[in-house]
Amino acid sequence: MSVRSKTAGQPAFCGIVIAALLAVASLGACSSKVTETAPPTIPAASPAVSPPTAQVPAGVVLKLPGRPELPGLPAAAAYDTKSAALVVLIPGASSSAGAQAAASLAVLGAGRVPPRVIALPGPASAITTSEDGAAYLSARGGYFVVDIAAGTARRIEVKDQSDTDFTAIARRADGKLVLGSADGAVLILSSESEVGHRVKIFARVDSIVTQGNTAVVLDRGQTSVTAVDAEGTAREALRAGEGATTMVADPAGRVLVADTRGDELLVFSVDPLIMRQRYPVAAAPYGLAGTSRLVWVSQTANNVVVGYDLATGIPVEKVRYPTVQQPNMLSFDAATGTLYVVSGIGAGVQVIERAAETR
Numbered sequence: 001m002s003v004r005s006k007t008a009g010q011p012a013f014c015g016i017v018i019a020a021l022l023a024v025a026s027l028g029a030c031s032s033k034v035t036e037t038a039p040p041t042i043p044a045a046s047p048a049v050s051p052p053t054a055q056v057p058a059g060v061v062l063k064l065p066g067r068p069e070l071p072g073l074p075a076a077a078a079y080d081t082k083s084a085a086l087v088v089l090i091p092g093a094s095s096s097a098g099a100q101a102a103a104s105l106a107v108l109g110a111g112r113v114p115p116r117v118i119a120l121p122g123p124a125s126a127i128t129t130s131e132d133g134a135a136y137l138s139a140r141g142g143y144f145v146v147d148i149a150a151g152t153a154r155r156i157e158v159k160d161q162s163d164t165d166f167t168a169i170a171r172r173a174d175g176k177l178v179l180g181s182a183d184g185a186v187l188i189l190s191s192e193s194e195v196g197h198r199v200k201i202f203a204r205v206d207s208i209v210t211q212g213n214t215a216v217v218l219d220r221g222q223t224s225v226t227a228v229d230a231e232g233t234a235r236e237a238l239r240a241g242e243g244a245t246t247m248v249a250d251p252a253g254r255v256l257v258a259d260t261r262g263d264e265l266l267v268f269s270v271d272p273l274i275m276r277q278r279y280p281v282a283a284a285p286y287g288l289a290g291t292s293r294l295v296w297v298s299q300t301a302n303n304v305v306v307g308y309d310l311a312t313g314i315p316v317e318k319v320r321y322p323t324v325q326q327p328n329m330l331s332f333d334a335a336t337g338t339l340y341v342v343s344g345i346g347a348g349v350q351v352i353e354r355a356a357e358t359r
Helices: 009-023
Strands: 059-061 075-080 084-090 104-108 116-119 126-129 136-137 141-145 153-158 166-171 177-181 184-189 195-201 209-210 213-218 222-230 234-239 244-249 257-261 264-269 276-280 285-290 295-298 304-309 318-322 325-335 339-343 347-351
Touching: 009 213, 009 304, 075 126, 075 136, 075 339, 084 126, 084 325, 116 153, 141 166, 153 285, 153 347, 166 304, 177 209, 209 244, 213 244, 234 276, 244 285, 257 285, 264 295, 285 339, 295 325, 304 325
Parallel strands: 166 209, 285 325
Antiparallel strands: 059 347, 075 084, 084 104, 104 116, 126 136, 136 141, 136 166, 141 153, 166 177, 177 184, 184 195, 209 213, 213 222, 222 234, 244 257, 257 264, 264 276, 285 295, 295 304, 304 318, 325 339, 339 347
């Protein structure tokens, strides 16, 4: 299989040029200004509609609680190391009038016991975890903080943002939260509820990840990734394939992006943001998980997950597994080597123990 690549200079040069243009729109601390016009966009890419499974999924499949306890379908998942649990965000179902019900978290701990459910005090859109045993979920006007072990949730209102539809959330190494919105703004909080920096240069913020105190923002409509530094300034901005959809950070300091429309895995370094690798991955890649050994990518068009080794500078396939139908979300437990595959249509959570071992 051939590897398509760009020279290191080309992405860096593009990033510098775009960053210079974006700097005009970058805003200072707590500024209320916005860009005059929305940036041009293309239709956002999405995962393939997976066919029925042709093979028995590897490992075991655990069912999430059925309705009415969890009325929606899984939308996001993350693994929390302190509580040793996978947390799955289940948005509330929408009514005929368009109102959305409160969301829930399904918590899957060790073993094959049924998951427990934590009710949230409202709708939620995205999730991140940290090493303090908490899950943080973006919501309209603010966010939720969930104590995973205790099963309690509290809502934090972000000052002067009651009408902001937050769509993405991440936590920096210094503990500060970074929120992204549907109208294209990135907010770095200076305290639990105060906005320290605001940057509004995106069409929409679909995902945020962090490496250290640098945040990287994915805008699906612009199919771009942009670095925002610790001071809240937009830095390098790069085109991310033909239709980027998902993004994760890995323990090696990289940022991984699935170009679902272009059938590629994209690998970026941070500080500065440079595309280091791009590699063909067939069948609409979507779900991602980055680990110290392998990078995991799900193929939504054929219900497969593949583990790639990036150590040589060129992704090398090491292992692959058949999955549940619609494998949209991946998470990894580094302590046990367990890979979690979460179905986006409610087909369950697949648990593959010692996933990196060749079989």
